[in-house]
Amino acid sequence: MNDPALTASSHRRIRQSNEVAALRALHQFGRLSRAELARKLRLNRSSSGHIIASLTADGLVREAIEDPPEQSGYARVGRPGIMLELVPDAIFFLGVEIGVEHISTVEIDLGTNIVSTNVEPFDGPSISVEAAVDRAVSLALQSIPASKLERCEGFGVSTPAQMDKHGLVRLAPLLGWRNVHLAELVRDVLPLRVPVLAENDANAFAIGATYGRSEAHSGVTLFLVMESGVGGGIIIDGNLFRGANGLAGEIGHLIISDAPGPRRNLEQLIGLETIMGEYRKTSALSHPSFGNFLADVQDRLPSAVSIAEQWAKALATGLVQACRIIDADRIVLGGSVAALYPLMAARVAAHIHAIQESSFPFPSITVNDEGTVGSAFGAACMLHQRYLSLESQRFADDTAEFEEPQAAEG
Amino acid sequence: MNDPALTASSHRRIRQSNEVAALRALHQFGRLSRAELARKLRLNRSSSGHIIASLTADGLVREAIEDPPEQSGYARVGRPGIMLELVPDAIFFLGVEIGVEHISTVEIDLGTNIVSTNVEPFDGPSISVEAAVDRAVSLALQSIPASKLERCEGFGVSTPAQMDKHGLVRLAPLLGWRNVHLAELVRDVLPLRVPVLAENDANAFAIGATYGRSEAHSGVTLFLVMESGVGGGIIIDGNLFRGANGLAGEIGHLIISDAPGPRRNLEQLIGLETIMGEYRKTSALSHPSFGNFLADVQDRLPSAVSIAEQWAKALATGLVQACRIIDADRIVLGGSVAALYPLMAARVAAHIHAIQESSFPFPSITVNDEGTVGSAFGAACMLHQRYLSLESQRFADDTAEFEEPQAAEG
DNA sequence: TTAATATGTTGCATAAAAATACAAATGTCC
DNA sequence: GGACATTTGTATTTTTATGCAACATATTAA
Numbered sequence: 001m002n003d004p005a006l007t008a009s010s011h012r013r014i015r016q017s018n019e020v021a022a023l024r025a026l027h028q029f030g031r032l033s034r035a036e037l038a039r040k041l042r043l044n045r046s047s048s049g050h051i052i053a054s055l056t057a058d059g060l061v062r063e064a065i066e067d068p069p070e071q072s073g074y075a076r077v078g079r080p081g082i083m084l085e086l087v088p089d090a091i092f093f094l095g096v097e098i099g100v101e102h103i104s105t106v107e108i109d110l111g112t113n114i115v116s117t118n119v120e121p122f123d124g125p126s127i128s129v130e131a132a133v134d135r136a137v138s139l140a141l142q143s144i145p146a147s148k149l150e151r152c153e154g155f156g157v158s159t160p161a162q163m164d165k166h167g168l169v170r171l172a173p174l175l176g177w178r179n180v181h182l183a184e185l186v187r188d189v190l191p192l193r194v195p196v197l198a199e200n201d202a203n204a205f206a207i208g209a210t211y212g213r214s215e216a217h218s219g220v221t222l223f224l225v226m227e228s229g230v231g232g233g234i235i236i237d238g239n240l241f242r243g244a245n246g247l248a249g250e251i252g253h254l255i256i257s258d259a260p261g262p263r264r265n266l267e268q269l270i271g272l273e274t275i276m277g278e279y280r281k282t283s284a285l286s287h288p289s290f291g292n293f294l295a296d297v298q299d300r301l302p303s304a305v306s307i308a309e310q311w312a313k314a315l316a317t318g319l320v321q322a323c324r325i326i327d328a329d330r331i332v333l334g335g336s337v338a339a340l341y342p343l344m345a346a347r348v349a350a351h352i353h354a355i356q357e358s359s360f361p362f363p364s365i366t367v368n369d370e371g372t373v374g375s376a377f378g379a380a381c382m383l384h385q386r387y388l389s390l391e392s393q394r395f396a397d398d399t400a401e402f403e404e405p406q407a408a409e410g
Numbered sequence: 411m412n413d414p415a416l417t418a419s420s421h422r423r424i425r426q427s428n429e430v431a432a433l434r435a436l437h438q439f440g441r442l443s444r445a446e447l448a449r450k451l452r453l454n455r456s457s458s459g460h461i462i463a464s465l466t467a468d469g470l471v472r473e474a475i476e477d478p479p480e481q482s483g484y485a486r487v488g489r490p491g492i493m494l495e496l497v498p499d500a501i502f503f504l505g506v507e508i509g510v511e512h513i514s515t516v517e518i519d520l521g522t523n524i525v526s527t528n529v530e531p532f533d534g535p536s537i538s539v540e541a542a543v544d545r546a547v548s549l550a551l552q553s554i555p556a557s558k559l560e561r562c563e564g565f566g567v568s569t570p571a572q573m574d575k576h577g578l579v580r581l582a583p584l585l586g587w588r589n590v591h592l593a594e595l596v597r598d599v600l601p602l603r604v605p606v607l608a609e610n611d612a613n614a615f616a617i618g619a620t621y622g623r624s625e626a627h628s629g630v631t632l633f634l635v636m637e638s639g640v641g642g643g644i645i646i647d648g649n650l651f652r653g654a655n656g657l658a659g660e661i662g663h664l665i666i667s668d669a670p671g672p673r674r675n676l677e678q679l680i681g682l683e684t685i686m687g688e689y690r691k692t693s694a695l696s697h698p699s700f701g702n703f704l705a706d707v708q709d710r711l712p713s714a715v716s717i718a719e720q721w722a723k724a725l726a727t728g729l730v731q732a733c734r735i736i737d738a739d740r741i742v743l744g745g746s747v748a749a750l751y752p753l754m755a756a757r758v759a760a761h762i763h764a765i766q767e768s769s770f771p772f773p774s775i776t777v778n779d780e781g782t783v784g785s786a787f788g789a790a791c792m793l794h795q796r797y798l799s800l801e802s803q804r805f806a807d808d809t810a811e812f813e814e815p816q817a818a819e820g
Numbered sequence: 821t822t823a824a825t826a827t828g829t830t831g832c833a834t835a836a837a838a839a840t841a842c843a844a845a846t847g848t849c850c
Numbered sequence: 851g852g853a854c855a856t857t858t859g860t861a862t863t864t865t866t867a868t869g870c871a872a873c874a875t876a877t878t879a880a
Contacts (some may be wrong), residue, residue, distance in 0.1 A: 010837060011837060011838075033827075034827075035826075043868075044869050044870075045827075045829090046830080046868080047868050048828095076826080077878045078826025079827045079877055080827075080876070080877065081826080082827080143644065219654055220653055228859080235845095236651070243738070244629055244737050244738060244739040244771070244773065245737055246737070247771075248630075248737040250737070251734065251735060253734045255730070321664060321731060325835085326658055326665070327653025327654050327660070327734060328653070328654060356663075357663065420835095420867095420868060421835045421867080422836095424836065428837090445859080453837070456839085456853065456861085457837050459858075460836080460837080486857080488856040489845040489858085491858055492858085
């Protein structure tokens with residue numbers, strides 16, 4: 001309700017904000033001494049010491065035992081600093097992806113390392129929301145011993161749905177859901193009182209692929225997930241840009257009417273289904289796989305190359321259109337179809353140059369080669385990001401429950 | 411260089427941040443009492459009093475003399491607060507637009523009221539950058555008495571150019587500029603030491619049209635300027651979203667290839683030149699104006715209506731494409747061609763519904779009816795916005811010049 | 821061994837907000 | 851009209867986090 005940019009900073013908030021800044025710096029840069037931290041945060045060495053003492057007392061930071069033996073050659077004069085690091089297993093976060101054909105879960109630690117993953121086949125459309133949530137939560141918790149559970153600090157859910165920022169699903173056509181409060185359902189089922197966030201799967205994937213990467217920390221990254229469907233997400237200065245309805249970056253629904261015939265959207269031109277549909281018409285195999293298609297493209301089989309060429313042209317058109325609007329720094333391609341890009345990079349570039357005016361800059365394109373748990377990982381990262389912010393549960397005022405009604409009253 | 415999100419808050423910074431928050435609240439909500447301000451900023455009444463005392467001493471805030479006599483019926487119990495307001499003429503900001511055919515200048519006060527404007531014909535392409543800057547600066551200063559000059563706190567320039575956030579123009583095809591540091595040139599000519607910002611004209615227009623409007627304070631607004639050319643800008647949560655190269659929102663270069671024939675971009679389909687080119691073919695008048703065209707559309711003259719219908723369809727297509735990517739809350743149309751929209755609103759809506767899937771929400775469309783100085787006004791607003799932020803010159807540390815080398819040293 | 825340099829820690833000063841208390845100004849209720 | 855509740859603004863004290871200065875410590879350079 002209240003504009004966060006307007007809210008003032010009290011004494012407690014200063015310390016909170018500085019603790020958060022310290023945790024973020026340790027996450028982003030790895031090991032730092034107290035003095036290095038003080039310089040990065042532009043505060044006094046002694047203040048840095050106080051903040052570290054407080055974080056150490058909370059068990060989130062420790063002095064690194066393993067002293068890396070003076071790696072590079074040039075020796076620095078003066079007393080060497082004591083390196084500090086996050087305590088990775090101080091706390092952990094869980095992320096689940098409720099997909100159409102599978103449920104994946106990921107556990108990450110305070111260093112955003114993947115601790116464990118689970119994947120289970122699943123028939124989304126035939127199962128109710130409540131049952132899906134049950135399955136997802138129990139799969140995520142199955143390998144966590146009860147004693148560890150209290151160290152969980154957040155639970156994220158990703159799913160192919162259009163939802164608001166509170167986790168209220170407006171519509172999930174692939175799963176047959178409509179107007180269900182997904183985050184609320186998860187909170188009810190979860191035997192923990194931790195923050196729960198829900199996000200669209202492509203958006204979550206985009207967060208996971210960029211989170212903690214210093215190059216994505218500033219600038220605009222457009223992320224594309226190409227599977228049967230084509231989703232997308234936009235990361236601005238390291239934060240997800242959702243748009244008004246969480247649909248920002250949903251580039252799959254761009255209309256590309258270059259080809260003759262009926263109006264088609266980008267998803268229908270570059271999605272896995274279209275490629276495989278075309279490929280099946282020409283392949284000699286009875287049950288050709290996408291791997292077979294890639295091999296044929298690599299072998300320059302004309303029929304496969306022709307399909308790939310169409311794909312490259314449609315992709316180029318879509319990316320140019322998107323960049324005319326958001327002017328991205330970087331484009332990252334993900335999903336299984338992204339494996340086709342390295343084979344066609346030159347053709348995509350040629351089409352881009354043919355389409356757009358030469359005076360316009362164009363971002364670099366890279367391929368994300370994360371495993372199949374990218375979206376669940378991203379959902380977990382969202383809670384890591386929240387923990388390393390002023391909204392962290394660590395700062396939940398114990399008097400907050402009494403203050404809340406006062407605020408409503410005023 | 412250093413991530414602002416990582417920098418810590420010292421004592422001076424807290425007070426600065428709270429003063430800024432207070433100024434912004436007074437700008438956004440108008441008159442407030444100390445107690446109301448304390449609630450909005452979530453700080454103690456006494457702290458609010460201290461901050462106001464400090465701002466009053468600086469001459470930026472005063473107690474409102476005119477007590478509006480209990481406007482609405484319901485009387486509130488308790489001692490009434492003393493209303494506070496910004497002192498409008500405490501300081502002022504200047505904005506200039508260097509256009510292709512004219513130069514406009516605007517003076518705004520601390521309340522973002524327009525104090526005065528100047529417009530002068532100008533032949534952009536035939537004049538050098540340096541001469542253009544000279545003309546713009548002297549036009550802006552001509553009506554400011556010397557005694558008032560020291561109260562100027564910022565100077566903004568807008569121009570049809572692709573430029574980075576520091577005001578370095580990469581390319582301005584309409585003016586024939588390339589790789590000139592516009593902001594630097596203005597700083598050199600200006601007989602004042604005030605912050606100078608330069609921005610693309612469409613971006614500046616977008617800021618001016620949304621700045622201070624509470625509805626644009628959160629959410630995503632897509633702004634379109636339709637003149638001979640078609641430019642655009644995107645405002646996210648009240649801040650301009652520039653993209654990687656300041657080209658975000660430049661929707662005029664979207665490719666709309668729905669129509670048969672050569673590939674055309676949106677600018678070529680909905681710009682003033684196209685409309686008038688078509689209209690001249692059918693009009694009985696020897697020198698028809700855009701006003702004649704509007705009148706003919708209103709009178710349902712078939713030839714004019716047909717042109718307008720093509721325009722509506724192209725506009726709808728462009729807006730749908732843009733919203734598939736940025737998922738806007740609001741669309742605002744500006745520029746002289748925007749006057750056509752109210753006559754065609756129903757047709758545009760019909761085309762939008764025909765093009766996009768029904769499950770997608772679509773933002774509201776409104777027309778901006780600011781005068782011709784919108785872009786210069788926006789440029790001035792940029793400096794108002796900067797003044798009401800932590801980058802304000804008010805907080806320029808007098809020791810900063812000595813601290814800077816230390817920072818570089820460390 | 822001495823000097824130079826950088827780190828971590830300690831005690832004290834300072835700034836700014838919170839908490840508290842109280843006078844002032846208004847409406848309500850009798 | 852008067853007692854009372856309610857809200858505002860301000861003066862005083864308390865709390866808290868940072869800045870500053872001093873010092874012991876650990877290392878390299880000479």
